[in-house]
Amino acid sequence: MIIVQILLAAFLFFALSRVFLRLRDHKIKSAEFGFWGLLFGSAIFGVIFPSETTNLARLLGIGRGVDLIVYASIVTLFYLMFRAYVLMEDIRHEITELVRKIALEKKSK
Numbered sequence: 001m002i003i004v005q006i007l008l009a010a011f012l013f014f015a016l017s018r019v020f021l022r023l024r025d026h027k028i029k030s031a032e033f034g035f036w037g038l039l040f041g042s043a044i045f046g047v048i049f050p051s052e053t054t055n056l057a058r059l060l061g062i063g064r065g066v067d068l069i070v071y072a073s074i075v076t077l078f079y080l081m082f083r084a085y086v087l088m089e090d091i092r093h094e095i096t097e098l099v100r101k102i103a104l105e106k107k108s109k
Contacts, residue, residue, distance in 0.1 A: 001048070008047045016040040039076065 001009075019040065023033040046053045046069060053065030062068045 005047050005050075009044055012040050012044045012047065016044070 016037065019028070019033060019036040022028045023030070028036075046065070050065060053068055055065075057063065057065045057068035060068065062071070
């Protein structure tokens with residue numbers, strides 16, 4: 001195992017431990033833990049066994065393992081950006097409702 005693999009694996013195990021601690025403290029739901037656990041677990045597997053990503057890529061019709069990782073990362077980032085966008089829109093609507101409610105209460109006083 002080369003130094004880069006060791007460093008990446010150590011970081012990913014640390015990140016996975018943070019996800020587990022958030023689950024234990026009830027700051028995230030089980031489904032969120034499953035998503036992040038699968039994501040970090042897959043990354044750990046890919047770092048420790050890089051040749052297996054190439055085998056999986058070839059099975060899926062992709063030339064190299066690194067290409068598979070890049071494609072999967074882009075799709076995951078798009079999904080997370082969409083989730084963040086939806087969350088921000090929900091918050092914006094809630095703030096608008098609160099501001100309207102406060103304005104109407106002040107006007108009636």
